[in-house]
Amino acid sequence: xxxxxxxxxxxxxxxxxxxxxxxxxxxxxxxxxxxxxxxxxxxxxxxxxxxxxxxxxxxxxxxxxxxxxxxxxxxxxxxxxxxxxxxxxxxxxxxxxxxxxxxxxxxxxxxxxxxxxxxxxxxxxxxxxxxxxxxxxxxxxxxxxxxxxxxxxxxxxxxxxxxxxxxxxxxxxxxxxxxxxxxxxxxxxxxxxxxxxxxxxxxxxxxxxxxxxxxxxxxxxxxxxxxxxxxxxxxxxxxxxxxxxxxxxxxxxxxxxxxxxxxxxxxxxxxxxxxxxxxxxxxxxxxxxxxxxxxxxxxxxxxxxxxxxxxxxxxxxxxxxxxxxxxxxxxx
Amino acid sequence: xxxxxxxxxxxxxxxxxxxxxxxxxxxxxxxxxxxxxxxxxxxxxxxxxxxxxxxxxxxxxxxxxxxxxxxxxxxxxxxxxxxxxxxxxxxxxxxxxxxxxxxxxxxxxxxxxxxxxxxxxxxxxxxxxxxxxxxxxxxxxxxxxxxxxxxxxxxxxxxxxxxxxxxxxxxxxxxxxxxxxxxxxxxxxxxxxxxxxxxxxxxxxxxxxxxxxxxxxxxxxxxxxxxxxxxxxxxxxxxxxxxxxxxxxxxxxxxxxxxxxxxxxxxxxxxxxxxxxxxxxxxxxxxxxxxxxxxxxxxxxxxx
Amino acid sequence: xxxxxxxxxxxxxxxxxxxxxxxxxxxxxxxxxxxxxxxxxxxxxxxxxxxxxxxxxxxxxxxxxxxxxxxxxxxxxxxxxxxxxxxxxxxxxxxxxxxxxxxxxxxxxxxxxxxxxxxxxxxxxxxxxxxxxxxxxxxxxxxxxxxxxxxxxxxxxxxxxxxxxxxxxxxxxxxxxxxxxxxxxxxxxxxxxxxxxxxxxxxxxxxxxxxxxxxxxxxxxxxxxxxxxxxxxxxxxxxxxxxxxxxxxxxxxxxxxxxxxxxxxxxxxxxxxxxxxxxxxxxxxxxxxxxxxxxxxxxxxxxxxxxxxx
Numbered sequence: 001x002x003x004x005x006x007x008x009x010x011x012x013x014x015x016x017x018x019x020x021x022x023x024x025x026x027x028x029x030x031x032x033x034x035x036x037x038x039x040x041x042x043x044x045x046x047x048x049x050x051x052x053x054x055x056x057x058x059x060x061x062x063x064x065x066x067x068x069x070x071x072x073x074x075x076x077x078x079x080x081x082x083x084x085x086x087x088x089x090x091x092x093x094x095x096x097x098x099x100x101x102x103x104x105x106x107x108x109x110x111x112x113x114x115x116x117x118x119x120x121x122x123x124x125x126x127x128x129x130x131x132x133x134x135x136x137x138x139x140x141x142x143x144x145x146x147x148x149x150x151x152x153x154x155x156x157x158x159x160x161x162x163x164x165x166x167x168x169x170x171x172x173x174x175x176x177x178x179x180x181x182x183x184x185x186x187x188x189x190x191x192x193x194x195x196x197x198x199x200x201x202x203x204x205x206x207x208x209x210x211x212x213x214x215x216x217x218x219x220x221x222x223x224x225x226x227x228x229x230x231x232x233x234x235x236x237x238x239x240x241x242x243x244x245x246x247x248x249x250x251x252x253x254x255x256x257x258x259x260x261x262x263x264x265x266x267x268x269x270x271x272x273x274x275x276x277x278x279x280x281x282x283x284x285x286x287x288x289x290x291x292x293x294x295x296x297x298x299x300x301x302x303x304x305x306x307x308x309x310x311x312x313x314x315x316x317x318x319x320x321x322x323x324x325x326x327x328x329x330x331x332x
Numbered sequence: 333x334x335x336x337x338x339x340x341x342x343x344x345x346x347x348x349x350x351x352x353x354x355x356x357x358x359x360x361x362x363x364x365x366x367x368x369x370x371x372x373x374x375x376x377x378x379x380x381x382x383x384x385x386x387x388x389x390x391x392x393x394x395x396x397x398x399x400x401x402x403x404x405x406x407x408x409x410x411x412x413x414x415x416x417x418x419x420x421x422x423x424x425x426x427x428x429x430x431x432x433x434x435x436x437x438x439x440x441x442x443x444x445x446x447x448x449x450x451x452x453x454x455x456x457x458x459x460x461x462x463x464x465x466x467x468x469x470x471x472x473x474x475x476x477x478x479x480x481x482x483x484x485x486x487x488x489x490x491x492x493x494x495x496x497x498x499x500x501x502x503x504x505x506x507x508x509x510x511x512x513x514x515x516x517x518x519x520x521x522x523x524x525x526x527x528x529x530x531x532x533x534x535x536x537x538x539x540x541x542x543x544x545x546x547x548x549x550x551x552x553x554x555x556x557x558x559x560x561x562x563x564x565x566x567x568x569x570x571x572x573x574x575x576x577x578x579x580x581x582x583x584x585x586x587x588x589x590x591x592x593x594x595x596x597x598x599x600x601x602x603x604x605x606x607x608x609x610x611x612x613x614x615x616x617x618x619x620x621x622x623x624x625x626x627x628x629x630x631x632x633x634x635x636x
Numbered sequence: 637x638x639x640x641x642x643x644x645x646x647x648x649x650x651x652x653x654x655x656x657x658x659x660x661x662x663x664x665x666x667x668x669x670x671x672x673x674x675x676x677x678x679x680x681x682x683x684x685x686x687x688x689x690x691x692x693x694x695x696x697x698x699x700x701x702x703x704x705x706x707x708x709x710x711x712x713x714x715x716x717x718x719x720x721x722x723x724x725x726x727x728x729x730x731x732x733x734x735x736x737x738x739x740x741x742x743x744x745x746x747x748x749x750x751x752x753x754x755x756x757x758x759x760x761x762x763x764x765x766x767x768x769x770x771x772x773x774x775x776x777x778x779x780x781x782x783x784x785x786x787x788x789x790x791x792x793x794x795x796x797x798x799x800x801x802x803x804x805x806x807x808x809x810x811x812x813x814x815x816x817x818x819x820x821x822x823x824x825x826x827x828x829x830x831x832x833x834x835x836x837x838x839x840x841x842x843x844x845x846x847x848x849x850x851x852x853x854x855x856x857x858x859x860x861x862x863x864x865x866x867x868x869x870x871x872x873x874x875x876x877x878x879x880x881x882x883x884x885x886x887x888x889x890x891x892x893x894x895x896x897x898x899x900x901x902x903x904x905x906x907x908x909x910x911x912x913x914x915x916x917x918x919x920x921x922x923x924x925x926x927x928x929x930x931x932x933x934x935x936x937x938x939x940x941x942x943x944x945x946x
Contacts, residue, residue, distance in 0.1 A: 053841075056845060058841055058844055058845060083850075084849075086847075087847045087848070087849050088847060089847065090844065090845055090846065090847035091845060091846035091847030091848075092847055095845070096842075096845040098838055098841065098842060098845075100838060103837060103838040103839065104838040104839055104841070104842045105839055105842065106839040106842070106843070106857050106861070107839075107861070107936070107937055108860055108861055108864070108935065108936055108937070109856075109857075114842075117843070117846055117848060117852075118846040118847060118848075121846070121847055121848060121852075122847060153936045153937070155936075155937050166842070169842065169846065170845070172846075296342065297342065297343050298339065298340050298341060298342050298343060299338065299339050299340070299341050299343055300335060300339035300340055301343075302343070303339070304335075320340070323335070323340070325335060325336075325337055325339070325340045326340045476650065476651050476654055479651040479655075479920075479921055479924070480651070480654075480655050480658075480917065481875040481878065481879060481916065481917070481920055482875070482879075483875075483879040483882075484879065484913055484916060484917070487901065488659060488662050488663075488909070488913060489662070491662075491663075491666070491901055491904070491909060492662055492663070492665055492666045564776070568778055571778060571780075572778065572780070572883065575778075575780050575883060576882060576883060576886070576898050576901065577898075577901070577902055578901065591780065591781060591784070595780075595784050595887065598784055598787070598788055598792070599788075599792055602788065605784055605788075609781040609784070609785070612777075612778060612781060613773075613776055613777045613778070613781060614776075616775070616776035616777070616778070617772065617773070617776035617777075620772055620775050620776050621772060624772070
């Protein structure tokens with residue numbers, strides 16, 4: 001089961017704006033194994049969505065640019081692929097679900113039509129076969145009366161139903177990897193759970209790998225095997241769900257966990273916010289991006305950026321507190 | 333990289349400072365002005381318009397020629413040192429006449445835009461603010477008037493009214509304000525539904541304060557953009573009317589009448605058509621470009 | 637659907653009624669009778685003339701008479717051209733105007749959409765800048781100036797096209813180009829900004845994520861949605877072309893209704909002015925209604941049953 005379906009190495013992505021170069025992703029490394037669900041968490045603007053969209057090369061270029069790095073999908077580097085070559089991968093091998101189901105569906109095409117497009121393109125299906133498959137998919141994602149619904153327009157669907165339809169579109173060609181960019185953020189809480197259950201169920205059924213982008217730690221615990229925590233365009237900690245929830249190492253991860261309510265902790269314990277705002281990625285800091293907001297900041301944090309170090313066989317963190325000299329201080 | 337023990341001294345981080353805003357904040361209008369200044373085309377248009385206004389006010393006064401003196405011996409002369417843009421079929425100086433025409437065009441343009449603004453903001457503001465039945469009735473009236481083609485109304489009015497600049501302005505504004513009223517109403521309706529209005533109301537702001545402090549200032553961007561595009565359309569309408577013989581009457585010179593007179597002699601005396609035509613076109617171009625620049629500056633999301 | 641149509645048609649008839657009424661009373665408000673300019677007419681002839689044009693009747697009877705005329709499509713005789721009626725003039729001039737107008741309309745729609753789409757797809761490249769330069773020039777140079785400019789270069793200087801008259805296809809080229817210039821510019825700008833907005837929509841990203849190629853995305857997802865708002869512009873476009881034709885027909889000496897209208901204005905031929913105005917108003921109001929119906933049919937989001945004006 002050690003097969004890595006996706007491996008991202010030292011990925012740098014920048015956007016050229018009128019104010020200058022925004023370094024949105026600054027050297028990201030991670031991997032996804034077959035059949036695994038990985039979460040990328042972090043606050044708004046930490047680069048998680050940019051990373052996700054870069055995987056499929058969906059960021060607009062220009063102004064976006066992949067400055068450096070590799071995206072190895074089944075061992076093939078996607079960074080060098082032409083747009084034409086990417087077209088045969090998108091939708092077929094990698095599917096994507098977006099945040100807002102209200103705007104992610106074309107309002108003037110029927111739902112069925114939008115599901116069929118990918119099937120006709122990638123699996124050379126005839127229109128009638130594709131239509132039957134679309135009805136099957138709608139059934140699979142739990143939409144009642146699919147024969148009728150397939151000919152309806154997005155505005156005739158509720159928010160949750162639209163997200164189900166989005167999932168049907170993304171899974172139409174049974175992709176090996178599904179990227180879900182905040183798939184439940186725009187939905188009601190009750191609907192959120194349904195959509196997550198659906199994704200989990202389909203993941204098992206189709207043995208798809210999932211990358212789940214979210215800022216909602218509850219969703220992470222529900223769905224995922226491993227967690228990648230991003231901050232200011234970098235990965236600052238990775239580990240299994242248990243590692244991250246019960247043994248967080250980076251002060252930012254700890255802060256994130258302290259700022260959400262949990263049932264397993266003493267209910268008298270107050271929620272603590274993380275003070276401050278993330279750094280301006282137009283002028284990224286020299287040292288660790290979290291220094292200005294970190295309670296345990298040290299001189300070294302301002303000068304040098306820490307690298308990811310192994311904490312255990314499953315967990316890694318990028319923090320100077322892991323350095324032996326810092327450990328000594330804490331000990332003495 | 334040599335790390336020493338000193339590197340691992342804790343530093344105190346002022347967490348409150350982490351909340352500080354890193355970029356200077358600009359007021360909305362300062363920001364609009366900053367963006368407009370960066371738009372070279374819009375700034376060039378603005379400068380051109382200012383020069384046009386200055387010349388139109390000064391040249392007819394300062395020039396040794398005037399717009400009405402005829403000189404049949406010196407008719408249809410080519411541009412020369414004495415008559416920079418030549419003379420027309422009655423020997424009148426085209427240069428002065430063109431600048432005199434600029435006066436009329438600018439007067440009509442600015443006056444029509446100003447009157448449209450006043451009526452449109454009041455009408456649209458009231459309809460949008462009170463909503464319901466009031467809105468329904470006011471906008472139905474506007475809709476019916478709007479269904480009548482603009483230039484047709486203007487032409488009809490010009491047929492019956494005494495020709496002159498004042499008449500043109502009245503004719504242009506009689507249905508011209510509707511566009512502005514619709515924009516203002518739409519803005520107000522949209523703004524009214526936003527939370528800050530509810531917040532102001534819950535803090536005890538009365539209607540006057542709501543309208544003048546909260547709604548109008550926030551709707552100002554689209555109002556200004558509409559206003560800046562009303563000017564060229566009024567200038568166009570004036571020249572159109574004068575061209576079909578419904579505008580100002582002789583000997584007053586308007587760009588439209590001059591083009592009309594120049595048209596028949598185009599083959600032999602092209603300058604008589606060329607100069608007024610050039611002036612109308614460049615002036616409209618400047619106003620349109622400035623309007624585009626303003627739109628981009630007011631709402632950068634619309635920048636295309 | 638039927639209720640909506642009924643409502644719209646009643647509204648349309650109301651507008652037309654108002655236009656006819658307003659036109660009538662405005663024309664009657666002209667200081668002096670229509671024959672005051674004919675100074676040497678003896679009183680008895682004048683009386684006979686006034687009787688012929690029913691000017692001796694009280695105003696409200698004249699008004700009712702006129703309304704009846706409009707409904708039965710009899711717009712009365714011309715004051716100036718004594719031998720023809722307004723109906724004659726319309727049936728003489730309108731086919732020519734309609735031909736010119738249709739040609740300009742098609743040119744404006746296809747030219748404008750092409751320019752706009754190209755500009756949006758090549759956003760911030762030279763194609764975009766040149767398309768938008770053409771568009772802003774089209775908006776800024778009035779039709780009558782463009783027309784004389786064409787005449788000067790294409791007819792007088794280079795002799796490519798005939799300078800005036802209406803005798804075959806080559807005679808229609810310059811007037812159509814002049815008449816279509818402003819609408820082309822307007823449609824191009826509208827299409828471009830709609831295209832750019834649509835291209836930035838999430839569903840375009842969804843389409844890309846499906847692996848569709850650029851052509852499919854552009855045609856099926858972007859252009860389709862971008863052109864919907866352009867349909868609503870077709871009403872004002874019609875008005876633009878009708879009024880634009882007044883001067884274009886005059887400059888090119890085309891025997892259309894627009895030129896008749898301008899001549900009737902110069903001659904103060906009140907029945908013709910009145911009749912043509914009413915005729916134009918009917919075309920426009922019906923045209924706008926058709927455009928609205930077309931829009932509701934094309935856009936699945938709008939259901940006719942509850943389509944208000946909101």
